[in-house]
Amino acid sequence: MKSRQILVPLAAVAIFLILWEALVLVMGWPNYKMASPSDLIPAYEKYWSLFLVMGWQTLWRTIVGLVLAVIFGVALGMVMGFSRTMRDALYPLLVGFNAVPKATVVPIVALMFVGWHDFNTVLIAFIISFFPIAVSVSIGLSTLEPEYRDILRSLGASQSQVFWKIALPKTLPEFFGALKVAVTLAFIGTNLMEIVSPHGRGLGALFDSGKTNSDYPLMFAVLIALAFLGIVLYYVVVALEKIFAGWADRTV
């Protein structure tokens, strides 16, 4: 059971890499059209220290952005979940805000806080990822069946007791669902800023330098490194979900 859970995904990755390599080989594509996995190994060998430093930059900014998104998203979701008026007031604003393509916000933020690269990057990661969290928490709270509330309210429980004992735990499965979406969104935000910023750092900047220097295998190597970080962070969220909302999983 345990070994199956590890071996099956690893085998899938191996098959994917083999197909990729075969595709490039059969089509006879040069590496500036499409790099193959075997082109990536020299890129990692050459720049491994840069990958570590830049990868860390990207990772910590994404995590800080995410943490902020969780705090703000949950707070906003609570406000909208408990108050009908606030929900009516904030929803159109929030939807409009979310509809704006974040790629267009990036240059504006980059100019607004020019020179504050860490701040800019964290800000974009945050802006892009709080929306699903706020929506899921607000829906989770507003769809709480009235009987759940009545069970505690009839005993004289306070609003905050209802929140901590029932509303919050009941919303956790939706929250973690949203967090999984937010993780990938936050990575997009971080990288957009790293690529666009003139003196950026992080994997996005490494990608940009690959473009400038026509080092195409490096660009592909960055994409794979980003995918790897995304997978790691995603599974961290899955592990947290198992701990805090494992009860919601009925498949076992």
Add this chain to the structure above:
Amino acid sequence: MDNLINIKGVRHAYHTATGPLPVLDGLDVQVPEGGFVAVVGPSGCGKSTLTRLIAGLLIPDEGTVQVHGSRITGPRSNVGMAFQNPVLLEWRTILENVMLPLEIVPTKLSKAEGQARARKLLALVGLEGFEAKRPSELSGGMKQRASLCRALIHKPEVLILDEPFGALDAFTREDLWQTMHKVKAEEPFTGVLITHDLRESIFLADQVVVLSGRPARTQFVMDIPGTGLRTLDDLYTPVAAERLNVLRHQIEVAQGRVPAAAVGPDLPEGPGRPANETVTGPLS
């Protein structure tokens, strides 16, 4: 008689987008200490509003709701509630679910004592051995039994049951009726039962109150003498049949299907009618 619950002349309207919607108009219900009153009436007549009034979750526009002689102005900790939806918390075990009210209500019980009491209640309703299970592992009837234990754990003065057996199949429901009698014998309570099931009302309660259609007023009251354990056989006697007939007739009146002039127990007296039985006519 000393009434634990005293509801007098209650009027209440909900405020909707299309103006006020009166749900209760002239509601009178009295429940003596240790009594068990079943409230029946047509669908949507305001029965659930009544439970919210007794629980203090709703304050009526007019009239008074008193428990133990003091007027209800808000929720108190001496109420236990169970609904048609068992609303057990999926992230807690059955034992933890039953103990939930002890975390809210001020209690003298230590954690260990509370746990012992929860185990005792679960055993009483036939859920021994299920303490560590999750709600999703239980059948509908078992969930209702657990929900009943949760409503009783803090020894409430008033037990409010809002169609707790409504969603169960007939056999499970009859099982739970008998469990209710067992529970009442072991853990005496004063209860109000909202139900759609007339057989349930005469089997469980010692008084049945029929509400009129919306806005609801108290239309008819029937006493069911002989508290204590009842068996399902008691539902198949001529007396029970006559009571059901009278109640069914009252419901038809409440639904407006039969003219109000026909109100009253004008049915022929059935054989074997106990001498002490009182069938009270419509309240003035």
